[in-house]
Structure formats: structure tokens, C-alpha cells
Amino acid sequence: MSETSEKINLLGLSPSKMEAFFAELGEKKFRAQQMLKWIHQFGEADFEKMTNMGKGLRAKLAEISEIRLPEVVYEDISADGTRKWVMRMPGGSSIETVYIPEKDRGTLCVSSQIGCSLDCSFCSTGKQGFNRDLTVAEIIGQVYVAAMSFHAPGERRERKITNVVMMGMGEPLLNFDNVVDAMQLMMDDNAYGLSKRRVTISTSGVVPMLDKLGDVIDVSLAVSLHAPNDALRDQLVPLNRKYPIKELIAATNRYLNKLADRRKATIEYTMIENVNDSLEHAQELSELMKQVPCKINLIPFNPFPNSGYKRPSNNRVYRFRDYLLSQNHIVTIRSTRGDDIDAACGQLVGRVDDRTRRSAKYINAVQLDSNQ
The missing domain is CATH 3.20.20.70 (Aldolase class I)
Known part of the structure; x- marks a missing residue:
């Protein structure tokens, strides 16, 4: 499993699960409230910009978690x-x-x-x-x-x-x-x-x-x-x-x-x-x-x-x-x-999806043609 896939995606934690996550880190309940606001009200996915959290906590968060957004x-x-x-x-x-x-x-x-x-x-x-x-x-x-x-x-x-x-x-x-x-x-x-x-x-x-x-x-x-x-x-x-x-x-x-x-x-x-x-x-x-x-x-x-x-x-x-x-x-x-x-x-x-598949077929065809 890659490093990215092992990290917890905080985007998907409900309020109670966010509290449990921070409790496991030895942090108080208000940290969960801060994180929810950063993610869902400010749209912030970079821990370093969450300035009301300590530097050590921000480093720990970056190590074990992420905020992975939809593509x-x-x-x-x-x-x-x-x-x-x-x-x-x-x-x-x-x-x-x-x-x-x-x-x-x-x-x-x-x-x-x-x-x-x-x-x-x-x-x-x-x-x-x-x-x-x-x-x-x-x-x-x-x-x-x-x-x-x-x-x-x-x-x-x-x-x-x-x-x-x-x-x-x-x-x-x-x-x-x-x-x-x-x-x-x-x-x-x-x-x-x-x-x-x-x-x-x-x-x-x-x-x-x-x-x-x-x-x-x-x-x-x-x-x-x-x-x-x-x-x-x-x-x-x-x-x-x-x-x-x-x-x-x-x-x-x-x-x-x-x-x-x-x-x-x-x-x-x-x-x-x-x-x-x-x-x-x-x-x-x-x-x-x-x-x-x-x-x-x-x-x-x-x-x-x-x-x-x-x-x-x-x-x-x-x-x-x-x-x-x-x-x-x-x-x-x-x-x-x-x-x-x-x-x-x-x-x-x-x-x-159909356009994506057609595009992929086109790219593969071009690559195949260029290799001949």
C-alpha cells in the first residue's frame, strides 16, 4: 500500500469520528471543530495554512492524514x-x-x-x-x-x-x-x-x-x-x-x-x-x-x-x-x-466516460502508429 493510501482522508470524517481522531492524538475536542471549519467552511486542504493549530500538530497531521479532494x-x-x-x-x-x-x-x-x-x-x-x-x-x-x-x-x-x-x-x-x-x-x-x-x-x-x-x-x-x-x-x-x-x-x-x-x-x-x-x-x-x-x-x-x-x-x-x-x-x-x-x-x-474511452483509444492508436 502506498504512503498516500495509508493516510486518513479527513474530508470523510463525520463530527464524532473527527473528535475520535483527535482524541487518539491526545488533542482536545475543539481541534475537531477547528479542522471541520478549515475543510468545509474555508476549503483549506493545506495543513500548513491552518495557523490556529500548533506547528508540531500540523506536522503530525501531514504525516498521518490528508485532505484528498474529488477529481x-x-x-x-x-x-x-x-x-x-x-x-x-x-x-x-x-x-x-x-x-x-x-x-x-x-x-x-x-x-x-x-x-x-x-x-x-x-x-x-x-x-x-x-x-x-x-x-x-x-x-x-x-x-x-x-x-x-x-x-x-x-x-x-x-x-x-x-x-x-x-x-x-x-x-x-x-x-x-x-x-x-x-x-x-x-x-x-x-x-x-x-x-x-x-x-x-x-x-x-x-x-x-x-x-x-x-x-x-x-x-x-x-x-x-x-x-x-x-x-x-x-x-x-x-x-x-x-x-x-x-x-x-x-x-x-x-x-x-x-x-x-x-x-x-x-x-x-x-x-x-x-x-x-x-x-x-x-x-x-x-x-x-x-x-x-x-x-x-x-x-x-x-x-x-x-x-x-x-x-x-x-x-x-x-x-x-x-x-x-x-x-x-x-x-x-x-x-x-x-x-x-x-x-x-x-x-x-x-x-x-464514453468520450474518455474514445480519447484513450485515439491516444493509443496515435502511439501505436508512431511506433511503427
């Missing part, structure tokens, strides 16, 4: 201000992170896995297959990259990111421990200081882990439902065959009941033309959601190659929404953002 291989900014990054992980695979600015907030969509094992039929990420879970450093590193993109290293960051949603690549509850540690960092006052109401975890319905989640953290919850009955959801979200809708709704209510405040779940419903977008589906969904304190987020499908699905017309989307509104549900339609730089989640990674 950004692609970044683009949409005309509407949406930012997208592709970050290459150790092993060569990439993940995608998206920042969406709005009038009163800035929302960062964060990935939890490389690829996804759930294979939802309408998701381009699932079609890439599953590679591995992301580490805490790789998850929080996405927040770091986005937060620090708005200012120079060493300057205290501006609060551009007001919300984080674990809705990127992967199923967060299948990478439970690392996602929880990363969310603890997002909410810690010495790191990103986000409100528990403004950190949201999205799940397709891993019921046992959803129950476990409610015992350790109280972030906001989004449920990827996408169908109002088991027969249809079995086709769209194969996980439903293991944890059907009735079990998912019961687990959602159990989670909400553990929260100290009266938060609602967000029900995510991707609308696909002539699949789940009829008035009959809206009627089924309405009856189903009367069982859950929730707001419903309708998401017109983002087409991707070979999906076999189409985006519904605006008329069908509005008819679906209007029926739900008539039944006194809280309903929003997710607007399309950044479509000039990408479409559905996961597509950007595929294109960048």
Missing part, C-alpha cells in the same frame, strides 16, 4: 444557471452532481453510489449497472466541490447551497452508514450547517433501512413511488416486488411519526406517456396518498436513448395535476432545468 473531470453551466459536475472516483468510474439555483434557494443533488442496482426501468443510471458504494469522503466531496466553486480556497464560503437532496446516482439507503455520516456533516454547524428540513434523502423503498434511518437521524424524506398500484410499480421499480406499496407507505408513516416536527414526505412521481399518466392513475394515486402526510412532486420523464418511454404532453401533466389539486393534495411539477447541458440523471456520466 473533477467535467463541469458545465447551463443558461439557466444550473451547474453539473462529473467527478472521477478511484478505480476510474465517474459520478454526477447537479446544482440548481432558484430564486430563494440553491439545491444540490448528490450521488450515493456509482451506478445503481435497482434497475428502475425509466432511469438511465440503473441501465449502467452497479459498481460500488461511495465513501463518506466521496459523498461529502460533492458538496465540497459545489460549495467551494463559488469562492477562492481559504476564503470563508458563501451560503449558496441551501438544500441538499440525496437524489443523484444510486439508492442512498443501500449505502446506509456512509450516507448517514455524510448527512451529519451537511448538518453540522462547523461544516455546512444545513437545517434538517433542508437535507433530504430519497429512497425507492428499502423498508428495513428506512425504519433504521428514523432511529439515527431526522432528515427530510422523499419516496420514489412512480406508480399508484403494485402491478405497475413492479414493472417500473422492481424493488416493489420485495417491499410492495402497502409496506412502503407504512414505513413512510413510521418514519414521519419519529420526527419531532410535522414534516411531510415528498412523493416523487415520474410521469411517462401512456404508462402511468392517465386520469385513472391520478385517481388511484389520490386515494393512496390520503394515507400519508405528503406533497406530490410530478416529474415529466426525461427521455434517454433506448428507454422505450416518452415524455407526456403538457396537457396530460396538467390534467393529472389538476385532478390531484381538486382532491386537496399539495402538488408541484418539477421544472426542467439545465436541459441545454444534460437531460436525465446519469446521462452526463455516460457521455463523459
Whole structure:
């Protein structure tokens, strides 16, 4: 193992683990708070510039630890201000992170896995297959990259990111421990200081882990439902065959009941033309959601190659929404953002990885030709 790989990456230490790290060095608890601020609020990765720590401690830190940041291989900014990054992980695979600015907030969509094992039929990420879970450093590193993109290293960051949603690549509850540690960092006052109401975890319905989640953290919850009955959801979200809708709704209510405040779940419903977008589906969904304190987020499908699905017309989307509104549900339609730089989640990674492979083939071909 190389010297670099043996070092502890402090970027990925949760507040409690950072305290334990400094305790092992014989240092007091406040050192952990200082380090969290240096990394996550000032974006500083050079121990020598952490001047409120003694010279001996800085030397010791450099010897046994590091602050290893993600490798950004692609970044683009949409005309509407949406930012997208592709970050290459150790092993060569990439993940995608998206920042969406709005009038009163800035929302960062964060990935939890490389690829996804759930294979939802309408998701381009699932079609890439599953590679591995992301580490805490790789998850929080996405927040770091986005937060620090708005200012120079060493300057205290501006609060551009007001919300984080674990809705990127992967199923967060299948990478439970690392996602929880990363969310603890997002909410810690010495790191990103986000409100528990403004950190949201999205799940397709891993019921046992959803129950476990409610015992350790109280972030906001989004449920990827996408169908109002088991027969249809079995086709769209194969996980439903293991944890059907009735079990998912019961687990959602159990989670909400553990929260100290009266938060609602967000029900995510991707609308696909002539699949789940009829008035009959809206009627089924309405009856189903009367069982859950929730707001419903309708998401017109983002087409991707070979999906076999189409985006519904605006008329069908509005008819679906209007029926739900008539039944006194809280309903929003997710607007399309950044479509000039990408479409559905996961597509950007595929294109960048493909360009990277083509580039490598080109370089190898040139080298082979020059050697002949």
C-alpha cells in the first residue's frame, strides 16, 4: 500500500469520528471543530495554512492524514444557471452532481453510489449497472466541490447551497452508514450547517433501512413511488416486488411519526406517456396518498436513448395535476432545468466516460502508429 493510501482522508470524517481522531492524538475536542471549519467552511486542504493549530500538530497531521479532494473531470453551466459536475472516483468510474439555483434557494443533488442496482426501468443510471458504494469522503466531496466553486480556497464560503437532496446516482439507503455520516456533516454547524428540513434523502423503498434511518437521524424524506398500484410499480421499480406499496407507505408513516416536527414526505412521481399518466392513475394515486402526510412532486420523464418511454404532453401533466389539486393534495411539477447541458440523471456520466474511452483509444492508436 502506498504512503498516500495509508493516510486518513479527513474530508470523510463525520463530527464524532473527527473528535475520535483527535482524541487518539491526545488533542482536545475543539481541534475537531477547528479542522471541520478549515475543510468545509474555508476549503483549506493545506495543513500548513491552518495557523490556529500548533506547528508540531500540523506536522503530525501531514504525516498521518490528508485532505484528498474529488477529481473533477467535467463541469458545465447551463443558461439557466444550473451547474453539473462529473467527478472521477478511484478505480476510474465517474459520478454526477447537479446544482440548481432558484430564486430563494440553491439545491444540490448528490450521488450515493456509482451506478445503481435497482434497475428502475425509466432511469438511465440503473441501465449502467452497479459498481460500488461511495465513501463518506466521496459523498461529502460533492458538496465540497459545489460549495467551494463559488469562492477562492481559504476564503470563508458563501451560503449558496441551501438544500441538499440525496437524489443523484444510486439508492442512498443501500449505502446506509456512509450516507448517514455524510448527512451529519451537511448538518453540522462547523461544516455546512444545513437545517434538517433542508437535507433530504430519497429512497425507492428499502423498508428495513428506512425504519433504521428514523432511529439515527431526522432528515427530510422523499419516496420514489412512480406508480399508484403494485402491478405497475413492479414493472417500473422492481424493488416493489420485495417491499410492495402497502409496506412502503407504512414505513413512510413510521418514519414521519419519529420526527419531532410535522414534516411531510415528498412523493416523487415520474410521469411517462401512456404508462402511468392517465386520469385513472391520478385517481388511484389520490386515494393512496390520503394515507400519508405528503406533497406530490410530478416529474415529466426525461427521455434517454433506448428507454422505450416518452415524455407526456403538457396537457396530460396538467390534467393529472389538476385532478390531484381538486382532491386537496399539495402538488408541484418539477421544472426542467439545465436541459441545454444534460437531460436525465446519469446521462452526463455516460457521455463523459464514453468520450474518455474514445480519447484513450485515439491516444493509443496515435502511439501505436508512431511506433511503427
